[in-house]
Amino acid sequence: MPQIERLSERIAWIDLSVVERDRTPRWAIEEGIHYHLAGMSLREVSIFLERFWIDRSHVAVHNWVHKADLRPISTVSADQLAVDKKMICLHGQKFWLYGAVDPYTNEILHLSRYPTATKQPTRWFLTELHRRYQLDDVEFLVDDADYLGPVLAEDGYRFRVIRHGNRNAIERVFLDIERRISSFANSFSHVALETAQNWLEAFAVYHNSRQT
Numbered sequence: 447m448p449q450i451e452r453l454s455e456r457i458a459w460i461d462l463s464v465v466e467r468d469r470t471p472r473w474a475i476e477e478g479i480h481y482h483l484a485g486m487s488l489r490e491v492s493i494f495l496e497r498f499w500i501d502r503s504h505v506a507v508h509n510w511v512h513k514a515d516l517r518p519i520s521t522v523s524a525d526q527l528a529v530d531k532k533m534i535c536l537h538g539q540k541f542w543l544y545g546a547v548d549p550y551t552n553e554i555l556h557l558s559r560y561p562t563a564t565k566q567p568t569r570w571f572l573t574e575l576h577r578r579y580q581l582d583d584v585e586f587l588v589d590d591a592d593y594l595g596p597v598l599a600e601d602g603y604r605f606r607v608i609r610h611g612n613r614n615a616i617e618r619v620f621l622d623i624e625r626r627i628s629s630f631a632n633s634f635s636h637v638a639l640e641t642a643q644n645w646l647e648a649f650a651v652y653h654n655s656r657q658t
Contacts, residue, residue, distance in 0.1 A: 460514060474500045478507045479514055483652035485626075512641055516648040518557075524550040528587045528616040529575075529594060531563055534627060543646070544571040547619050549587065549612035552657050554619055554650035555579060559643060568593045572601065587613040623649065 460476050478491050486494065488504035495502055531544045542563040546555045556575045560567035575581065586605040588594045598605040626649065 460516070462514060470500065470502060470506075474498065474502070475510050478502070479511050479516075479648075480652070482507060482511055483649055511648055512644045514648065515644065516651040518554055518647060518650040518654055524548065525583060525585055526550075526587055526612055527555070527581065527584050528613045529572075530589065530613070530616045530620065531568075531591065531594065532620045532624075533563075534559065534624065542567065543620065543623065544568070545616055545619060546575050547615040549615040552615050552618075553654045557623075557646045557650050559646065563593060565593050565597055568597045569601070572597060572603070587611075589613065619653070622653070 460479055462472060462475060474495055478495060481494060482488060482491050488507045491507045492502055492504045526549055527546055528549045529544070529546045531542050533540055534543045535541070539561075541559045541561055543557065543559045544567070545557045547553065548555060556571070556578060558571055558574065560570070581603070584604070586594075586598055586603055587608050588598070588605055589609050590607050595605060595607060623646070
């Protein structure tokens with residue numbers, strides 16, 4: 447387990463207004479969420495909180511993360527955006543994770559998973575991304591994989607095929623997510639896929655908090 451001291455200040459990026467109040471101190475819920483997204487397993491967080499006489503199960507920690515309903519809220523700081531997709535495994539099934547990262551701030555703007563990587567889910571992802579951020583003047587950086595380039599071209603977006611440089615920002619994010627999924631499979635096993643999506647968005651919020 448990582449050697450982590452208790453935080454002395456409130457965690458600004460965690461909003462607990464939607465979490466029902468219970469006998470757990472607010473600071474304990476905030477730190478439980480923070481340390482799980484930072485790398486502790488659910489059980490490690492539960493053990494860590496016992497140091498402060500907070501007796502909560504790993505299931506309770508799991509519920510805190512998902513009830514907090516964390517979602518990335520960012521802005522595009524430059525005229526480029528790195529987008530890509532990668533196969534991941536959830537519930538023993540293969541899914542495609544789509545992501546968009548600002549290559550200058552390394553902030554995650556959006557993550558979403560789909561059962562396939564055809565044109566339609568690609569279009570769903572880009573439509574949602576555009577709806578959130580209004581990307582009319584942004585150039586998308588993509589590799590030469592199928593569907594991303596063709597859909598961007600068909601829908602009138604500016605894009606450039608590039609394998610390195612600024613596009614590497616999205617590759618680093620995907621590698622980090624893969625490590626987390628592999629190390630802490632209990633975050634994803636036997637839960638609804640919607641819950642897995644919530645975890646991905648919560649991870650994006652944590653990741654972005656580390657970039658400022």
